[in-house]
Amino acid sequence: MIMTVRRSNTRLLPLAALLLSTGSALPNPALNLARDAEEAPSYEPLGCFADNEYRVLPSKIISANDMTAAKCAEHCDGYEYFGTQYSSECHCGMIEPPVTADDSECNMPCSGDPNETCGGPMKLNVFYFDTACTEDQPAVPGFEYMGCFTDNVPQRVLTGHVVREGGMTLQKCAQACTAAGYPWFGVEYETECYCGTGLDEASTQVPDSECEMWCSGDQSQHCGSPDRLNVYRSTQEPSTLPSNPETAGDFAYVSCWTDKVDDRSLKAASYRSSGLTVEICAEQCKDYAYFGVEYGEECFCGDELGGEAAPAAECAMLCAGGANQWCGGPDRMNVYAKAPASSSSSTEPATETTTAETTPTEPATTEATTTPQTPASTEPAVTSPTTPDLTTITSCPPTPTYNGTPELCYQSNHMPSLCEALATSMVSAENIMWAIYNCRGVLSVDGFTIPPPASACFPTTALTASDNAQASYFASSLYDCLVAPAASVLCQSDNECQTKTTPNTALPSPTQPGTYDVLQGGGTFEDGTFGNWSIISSQMDIGTLEITSEETHSGDYGLVLEHTNGHFGSTGISTRVFVIPGKQYQLRMAFKQTTSTSSMGLVFRAAPATNWIDLPLHLQPANEWVDTSVNFTPTTSWVDVFMYFTASQSPPNTVYLDDIVLIQLD
Incomplete structure (x- = not known):
């Protein structure tokens, strides 16, 4: 029996006017997917x-x-x-x-x-x-192969963790989903891996022949097709079902809630962690009226709550920190609210507009909330707990301003070149297929989820145009769809009147932007760990970056690299942070070395960004701390901050790093 979950009937329809054929896949031209007639x-x-x-x-x-x-x-x-x-x-x-x-x-x-x-x-x-025509699909230890199933855009039928990479295999997807706590996984479109706790009932099984694309990392395996998944289910049933904790700190659970990447429902503060739990987010947001957990590892705080209640099944991603808890989904958060001690009614925040600055409205009472992706009979009903008295106020900004930090958007006129190519006058249908394939890939870079409206711009059926003029029109139409405001690939300005829900309880004012460290102290390493930083290095080992307390610029901990072997190569750290396109930022740090005769280099930068620093260390002093910085203006809603060393055969050197800070200047 396939586990199912009910979901809203709302679906984005494909752009039928843009589709040139009704084939079942958009093949990679490098692959031969032809099949013999049977x-x-x-x-x-x-x-x-x-x-x-x-x-x-x-x-x-x-x-x-x-x-x-x-x-x-x-x-x-x-x-x-x-x-x-x-x-x-x-x-x-x-x-x-x-x-x-x-x-x-x-x-x-x-x-x-x-x-x-x-x-x-x-x-x-x-x-x-008499005999069903199916193709053999390799077995995956610990999993049962369920078959080829339909998928949907944007409401995926496996709604948990998502992985995209060029070397995708069944084993990689199984490992990723198992590590994230999901018992189901499905592979799609050569490079995509989707995880879940069950398969949505909107999905239907189709012949294995419709999952015809080879896995990008192993061409002896099939990895679905556009809107087609090869689906596997763990043979080990989970011992406990995921749930929404009824309380966390001073907060009580409200419901699944809508969010927008270009207009956050909770805007005062945000926090991201690969070990996020509901309790961690509650602690981060303890000075605010609300918090919400979203997309597995995102935490948002605020005293004003925008958006509206959403079906529970749309909050179907597990918290990255485990604990078998739900942590929202794409554009969906599990919202928690503080409750005044004097209130005793069971309520949910109201979203209807009332007259500004009027008597507080009484929130509406909600139905019992059920856990997503589990049959209703297996999970007891959870009544929405007490929430604050609320007033909704409508306000209009005097000038357009950029709101929020979307997961993936580009400043106007700064789309990736692989997507800009769609707007050029390509004459070959084959080149257009490659442009579509590559544009989709760059928009999905490093595990980002393409905003659902933008994902709906891409074809769900094969492009087999032999008419080059018709194919060129298709590419142009796709580009127009991607840059349209509704698709959200380009960062949008908020210049419309907004209705916000505000609690009447007296709470601290939100932290104001300005000299706010975007890294949130993560570059001081004061917890004695690398935190959200990842190690990057070449194959040639030049030494290992380690946490140290023996020499720091400030505080108790910093980083140290000992280069003693004289090898060529590089090593460093990187982390991803979310920024506002068009604003000016400053990246700064302090370093200290034990010798000035080394031919090592120290590079630090934020990418994608044009300004960066490359310091030859033989031109820098020895045995003293040096402060250095670089200013840049991002054109995307995120940057990857890099700090790395390059080295060649040279005298030994020990280098210390500390106090890495990213500041918004305006």
Whole structure:
């Protein structure tokens, strides 16, 4: 039995006007995905069955004026069942229809052969194939292969952790999802890995032949296709089900809540951690009225709450720090609120606009909240706890201002060159396919999730255009869709009136921007660890960066590198931070070395950004701390901060680093 979860019926429709064909995949031109034609297998009748509005055989439905059982069998080759209906219709599916009907109700002659019956109104003559045409998919230890399933954009059917990389394999995806605490995984579109605690019921099984793209890291394995997943389920059932803690510190759980990357529902402060839990976020936001956990490792605080309640199933990502807790999803957060001691009613924040500065409105009472991706019967109902008395106020900014720190957006006129190529006059359909493939890849760089509206701009079916002019029009239309305000690839300004929900309790004012350290103290290493920094190094070892307390610029801890082996190579650290495009920032640090005769270099920069520093250490003094800085203006909503050493054969040197700070200057 496949675990399912109900979700909102809202779906973004594909851009039908932009699609050039109805193939089942957008292949990488470097791969040969052609298949030999095969004869349709033999089939046997099952009888007459009832259909319904959701279609009991939901795949590849067609209508033809020459329909017969043989024609439908050929069309549904690869599925396990097919059926003819209403004289001219053919339906395919992987599951036997559940409700039989009297044979007399399948009484309409086939449009291709009057001597044969083809169902009736909402009735199907159903057949099954003697052998289902499926392809062998490699086994993954500890997992059961479930089959090829449909996916959806933007509401993925596996809604947990996401990994994208050029060397994707089944084993890598299984390891990533297991490490993140998810028992299900699916691979898609060569390089994409999706994790979940169950498969959404919106997904339907299709023949394995529709998952036809090879894994980018192992071409003996299949990794789905566009909107098609090879799905696996762990053979070890989880001992406990994920949940939303009813309380965390002084906060009580409210519900799943909407968020926007360009207009955060909670804007006062944010915190990101690869070890995030609900309790950690509650502590970070203890001076605010609300906090929300989102996308597994993001924590947001505020005294004003925008957005609105969302279905529980849309908050289906586990917290990165474990504890079997839910931590929101893409553009969705699990919201918690402080409750005044005098209040006793069970409420949820109101989102309807009221007159500004009026008597506080009484929040509405909500239904019991259930845990996402689990059957309702297995999780006890959780009543929304007490929340503060609230007032909603509408205000309009005097001038347009940039709001929030989106996960991935670009300043106007600074789109990646691989996507800008879509707007050029390419004449080859093959080149256009590559441009689409590469643009999607660069927008998904380093594990970012493409904003759902932008993801919907990309084709979900094959581009097989032989007409170069038509293909060029497709590329131009795709580019126009990506840069449209609704797609959110370009960072948007907030110049519209906003309605915010504010608690009446007296709470501290939010921290104001200005000289705020974007690294949030993470460059001082005062907890004795690397924190959110990652080690980067070449294959040639020039030494290991380590935490030290023997020599610091300030505080108790810093970093040290001892280069004693005279090797060529490089080593360093990097971390990702979120910034506001168009604002000016300063990256600064302090360093100290034991000799000035070394031919080592010290580089520190934020990328993507144009300004950076490369310091030849033989030009720097020995045995004294040196402060250095570089200013830059980002064109993206994020930067990767790098600090690394380059070295060649040279005298030994010991270098200390400390107090790495990133400051917003305006």
